[in-house]
Amino acid sequence: MIGSDEVTVEVSGLVKEFPAPGGGTLRAVDGVSFEVHRGEVFGFLGPNGAGKTTTLEIIEGLQEPTSGTASVLGLDSVHDRERMKARIGVQLQAGAYFRYLTLEEILDLFGSFYPKALPPAELLEKVGLLDKRRALVGELSGGQAQRFSIVAAMVNDPEVVFLDEPTTGLDPQARRNLWDLVEFINRQEGKTVVMTTHYMEEAQVLCDRVAIIDHGRIQALDTPLGLVRRLPSAYRIVFQASGGVDEAALARLPGVRRVTPVQLNGFNWELAVRRAAETLPAFVEWSESNGVKVEDVQVIPATLEDVFLTLTGHTLRE
Amino acid sequence: MRKLFVASMKMLYRDRQSLFWALAFPVIFVVVFGLFDFNQAPNVRIDVVGADRAPIGPALVQGLDRVDSFDVHRTASEGIARKDLAEGDVDVVLAVPAQTPAAGPAGIEVLYNRSNFTSNQFALTTIRQVVDGMNLRAAGVSRPALVVEAKAVQAKTVDYYDFILPGLVAMGVMNISIVGMGVAVARYREQRILKRILATPLRPIRFLAAQVLARLVLSVVQSALILGVGVFAFGGHVYGNVLWLFVLVVLGNLVFLNLGFAVAGRASTPDAAQGLGQAVALPMMFFSGVFFPVETLPKVVETLVRYLPLTPLLDAMRTVAVDGKSITATGAQLLQVGIWVLVSFWLATRLFRFSETR
Numbered sequence: 001m002i003g004s005d006e007v008t009v010e011v012s013g014l015v016k017e018f019p020a021p022g023g024g025t026l027r028a029v030d031g032v033s034f035e036v037h038r039g040e041v042f043g044f045l046g047p048n049g050a051g052k053t054t055t056l057e058i059i060e061g062l063q064e065p066t067s068g069t070a071s072v073l074g075l076d077s078v079h080d081r082e083r084m085k086a087r088i089g090v091q092l093q094a095g096a097y098f099r100y101l102t103l104e105e106i107l108d109l110f111g112s113f114y115p116k117a118l119p120p121a122e123l124l125e126k127v128g129l130l131d132k133r134r135a136l137v138g139e140l141s142g143g144q145a146q147r148f149s150i151v152a153a154m155v156n157d158p159e160v161v162f163l164d165e166p167t168t169g170l171d172p173q174a175r176r177n178l179w180d181l182v183e184f185i186n187r188q189e190g191k192t193v194v195m196t197t198h199y200m201e202e203a204q205v206l207c208d209r210v211a212i213i214d215h216g217r218i219q220a221l222d223t224p225l226g227l228v229r230r231l232p233s234a235y236r237i238v239f240q241a242s243g244g245v246d247e248a249a250l251a252r253l254p255g256v257r258r259v260t261p262v263q264l265n266g267f268n269w270e271l272a273v274r275r276a277a278e279t280l281p282a283f284v285e286w287s288e289s290n291g292v293k294v295e296d297v298q299v300i301p302a303t304l305e306d307v308f309l310t311l312t313g314h315t316l317r318e
Numbered sequence: 319m320r321k322l323f324v325a326s327m328k329m330l331y332r333d334r335q336s337l338f339w340a341l342a343f344p345v346i347f348v349v350v351f352g353l354f355d356f357n358q359a360p361n362v363r364i365d366v367v368g369a370d371r372a373p374i375g376p377a378l379v380q381g382l383d384r385v386d387s388f389d390v391h392r393t394a395s396e397g398i399a400r401k402d403l404a405e406g407d408v409d410v411v412l413a414v415p416a417q418t419p420a421a422g423p424a425g426i427e428v429l430y431n432r433s434n435f436t437s438n439q440f441a442l443t444t445i446r447q448v449v450d451g452m453n454l455r456a457a458g459v460s461r462p463a464l465v466v467e468a469k470a471v472q473a474k475t476v477d478y479y480d481f482i483l484p485g486l487v488a489m490g491v492m493n494i495s496i497v498g499m500g501v502a503v504a505r506y507r508e509q510r511i512l513k514r515i516l517a518t519p520l521r522p523i524r525f526l527a528a529q530v531l532a533r534l535v536l537s538v539v540q541s542a543l544i545l546g547v548g549v550f551a552f553g554g555h556v557y558g559n560v561l562w563l564f565v566l567v568v569l570g571n572l573v574f575l576n577l578g579f580a581v582a583g584r585a586s587t588p589d590a591a592q593g594l595g596q597a598v599a600l601p602m603m604f605f606s607g608v609f610f611p612v613e614t615l616p617k618v619v620e621t622l623v624r625y626l627p628l629t630p631l632l633d634a635m636r637t638v639a640v641d642g643k644s645i646t647a648t649g650a651q652l653l654q655v656g657i658w659v660l661v662s663f664w665l666a667t668r669l670f671r672f673s674e675t676r
Contacts, residue, residue, distance in 0.1 A: 060517055062673075082519055090517035096509035100332035101325060112321040113520035156518075 008160055008192045009036035009059060014068035016054050016216075028054045029065070030216035036160075036194055041186050043207030044196040045304060047316050051216035052196035053093055056164055059194070060090050072160055086114055089153035093164035093196075097137050103148060104133040107155055114156035127151045127181060143174030147181060154185070161185060163195040167202060175202070182206055198316055200304040212308055219311040227307045233257045233272035234302045237279060240267045240295040241287075253286060255279040267298065276301075319524055326532035336498055340536055344490035344544050351482050352552030362441045363389045363408040365399040372414040374424075374452065381448040382412075388444070403429055410441050480555045483548045484563070484635040485608035488628060490544055491537045491567055492574050492602065497595035499533055499578030503670075504591035507582065512672045522672065530575050537571045538564055557642030563635060565645060569655055570631040576662030577627075583669030602628040627662070630654035 016029040029051045036042040044052040057063045059070045061081035070077040075084035097106050104120045111117030124130045127147040129140075137145060146166060153161055166182070167175040183206065185191050197203055203210045204224045211221040220227055228234050250259045250271065255278035262270045273279040276299045287294045308316055331337065364382060369375035369392045382390045391408075393399045399411040413427035428445060430438055454462060506512045515525050541564060548554035556563065577598060585591035605619070606612065606628035612620050623629050634651035637643050645652070 062513060062516055085517060085519045088517075090514070092510050092514055092517070094510065095514050096511060097514070098325070098329055098511065100329040105325060105328070109321055109325045110518065113515075113518040115519075 004038045006038040007035045008038045008040075009034075009042070009070070009072050009194060011035070011055070011059060011070045012068055014055060014058060014070060015066045016051075016058060016063065017066045027216055029058070031068070032213070032216070032218055033068075034211055034218060034221055036192060038192055039186070039190065040208045041182065041193040041195070041206050043203045043210045044194075044213050045198070045200060045203040045207075045210050045308070045316070046196075046213035047198055050213045052213055053164055055213070056162055056194070056196060060088065060162055061085060062090075086156060087159050089156065089158035089161040089191075091149050091153040091161070091163045091166060093168070095149060097149070097152065099136065099138060102134045102136060103129060103140075106137070107152060110152060111155045116157065117155050118157050120155075123151045123154060126154075126184075141174075143170055143177055146170060146174070146178060150178075150181060150185075154189075154191075158191065160192045160194065163193065165196055165198070167197070167199065175199075179206055200308065200316060204304050210304065212304070212311060214308075214312045220307065224304060227304060228302050231302050231307060231310055233274060235273050235276040236300045236302070237271040237273055237276065237283065237297065238262070238264060238267040238300065239269055239271075239297040241269060242293050242295065245269060245292060246290065249286065249290070253279055253282045267296070319528065322520075322525060322528040323531055326528045327535065330532050330536055336494075336502075340490070340494040340498060340540055341543055344486055344493075344540065345547050347486050347489070348483070348544055348548045348552070351479060351486070352548065352554070361387050361389060362410060362437050363391070364410045364412060364441075365391050365393045365402055365408045366412045366414060367393050367396045367399045368414045368416055370394075371416045375414050377452060378412070378414060378426075378448070381452060382445070385444055385448070388441075400429065403431060406431065409437055410445070412445070479548070479552065480557075480640055481611075481636070482609065483545065483554045483556070484639040485632060486548070487541045487544050487563070487567060488570065488632050488635060489603050489608045490540050491571050492599050492628060494536060494540065495533060495571050495574030496577045496581060496599045497592060499529070499575050500581035500585065500591040500595040501588050502529070503579060503582035504585050505588040507671070507673065508588060510673070516672055526579075533575055534568055534571055537567055541567045556639045558638035558640075559644065562638045562645040566631065566635050566638065566648075566655075569652075569659070570627070573627045573631075573655065573658045573662045576659070576666040579666035580662065580669045583666070583671050602626050605629075607632050627655060627658035630658075 012033045014029050014032040015027065017025040017027050020026040032051070032055055034042075044055065046052050054063065058065045059072060059077055061077045061084060064078055071080075072084050073087055075081075075087070077084065098109075101109065103124060107120035107123055111120070121130060121133065124133055127150065129144060129148060129151070132140065132144065137148065140148060150161075150163065150166060153163070163182070167178050170178065179202065182193060182195070186193050193206075195206070207224060209221065209223055210227060212219045212227070220230070222230070247259050250256060250269075253271075255274040256271050257274065258272040260270045260272070261268060264270065271279065271283070280299070283297075286292070305316060366375070366379055366382070369379050379390055379392065382388050393402075393411075396411075396413055399408070399413075402408045403411050409431055411427075411429040413429070415424045415426070426449065428442065430441065432438075503512075512522070512525075516522055545554075545556060545560065545563070549556060578595065581595045581598060582591050585594045605615070605623040606626050607623075608628075612623055612629060615623065630651035634645070634648035634655070637648045637651070638645060641647075
């Protein structure tokens with residue numbers, strides 16, 4: 001579902017300082033501003049400790065900002081927080097549920113905290129856990145527990161769902177299942193989703209717009225494609241050529257930023273280019289007119305990882 | 319709120335490990351104390367030397383034998399008897415003179431082990447009575463002019479078991495509240511369940527209130543079990559109104575639950591809460607008179623422990639359970655416990671926190 005113009009979450013000049021362990025203050029969030037539109041999947045991409053969770057918890061009304069404001073559905077996260085909480089769903093990072101209650105009992109209990117709530121069976125059906133209704137959380141697999149924690153955030157049929165690192169610690173198969181669930185919540189149920197992740201594929205696959213966050217600041221905010229297009233070279237063309245290649249001639253082709261001889265899976269040349277579509281026709285013409293025998297060609301698009309590296313100078317996992 | 323309370327009860331009931339500590343553990347104490355017989359008269363083993371040679375020997379042995387808890391043996395040589403006494407095989411040695419002198423009384427030598435202080439007084443008094451009786455008969459008095467008619471003035475027999483029973487009730491309640499509540503809340507915080515609840519419109523005080531209510535119910539069940547086993551299976555006594563006892567349990571439990579929340583707030587993990595809770599509860603268990611009256615402590619220590627919450631609570635509980643008085647007779651103690659309810663509540667609100675970061 002593509003976001004409308006209606007603003008659902010509005011954050012302006014958010015700052016959060018903690019007392020640092022050795023004295024002084026630590027700025028976990030340092031002047032963050034953004035808007036989330038209704039129907040969007042909005043993602044925060046950044047490494048651990050970048051300020052993602054703190055920002056999310058301030059919006060959810062779980063922490064108070066040092067300065068700046070946040071509001072959801074027009075309700076202030078500090079002053080109108082009780083009314084706001086009734087209309088949002090919250091999944092906490094690595095959050096657990098009561099050990100000695102069954103899934104059905106937990107959903108029933110959490111539902112009783114809200115003015116209106118969906119029946120537990122209906123919720124469990126949505127995430128394929130209906131047969132586990134009488135199980136305890138401890139009896140679920142990692143993927144099932146994570147699906148449960150998401151559906152527990154939907155007991156009140158919220159308009160906005162906040163997911164904090166929903167796939168951290170899951171195996172690739174369980175992660176893909178969870179992506180399907182997030183898409184279902186967004187497209188079928190029409191809910192706005194605000195999520196954090198430190199997996200770039202996840203942001204790329206799920207998010208309509210991504211805010212890249214590092215050291216408490218938003219470094220860039222755009223659609224995944226838009227972010228990649230901001231790079232000076234959004235694609236790499238690698239090819240295998242036999243015989244001599246005139247590097248200078250290649251560098252003159254339209255859109256080519258850099259020519260590098262490489263040794264990569266049998267390819268021996270790499271062109272860093274602005275747009276693949278801009279360079280490819282000229283490249284083919286170049287090879288024919290110069291009699292260069294090109295054995296194989298591959299076009300590799302840049303990823304959010306490359307964007308992150310370009311923006312921050314370090315990788316997501318550092 | 320009703321759902322929250324029911325859910326809290328379910329969680330308590332299904333947490334079998336905690337339930338064991340709450341219910342089975344104090345009952346084990348009740349049973350162990352019940353197996354000891356604290357009222358049994360001490361058994362005294364007596365060696366009589368020279369009973370066969372002396373004329374009064376047979377009469378003396380016969381007289382001593384009539385005493386139930388005396389275990390009388392004749393021994394030929396004083397040497398052997400002294401050796402038995404030294405080794406602790408007998409408690410008292412009586413040496414009977416072979417001849418009754420014509421003039422003056424015949425001395426019966428009584429040797430006893432100084433370290434048996436519980437049995438000595440009883441043994442020596444009883445031996446004197448037996449000898450007195452023989453003297454009267456020797457003097458030809460068959461009907462003494464005066465006899466002592468002993469009648470117990472106290473209508474009931476309070477023994478150590480009746481004293482310990484309210485102590486065990488208070489100990490059990492204190493443990494499930496300070497340690498049990500502390501660990502449970504610390505775990506809820508560590509697993510971010512408290513934070514998750516904070517993310518709903520539920521007022522968090524309601525969640526905590528439901529937890530407290532469930533623990534109060536558990537403490538009443540626990541107390542009923544301790545008193546039930548103690549009274550019906552081991553013949554303990556509760557002389558006052560049991561209902562007042564439960565009122566005191568609930569009141570005292572408010573203090574302990576507050577302390578449990580304070581412990582959970584101060585400790586960073588459930589394990590730390592377990593240790594800290596024990597550090598708060600154990601000294602109170604030993605010093606506030608669960609097992610021994612606080613009057614037996616050195617004066618300075620006694621004065622100090624009177625300020626702990628468990629001491630006035632136990633005082634009040636024994637005033638009802640042992641002295642058989644009404645709760646209205648415990649005004650001073652109720653005031654002290656009441657002050658502790660307020661102090662501990664203040665402490666809990668100061669230290670309690672919903673998440674790792676304040």
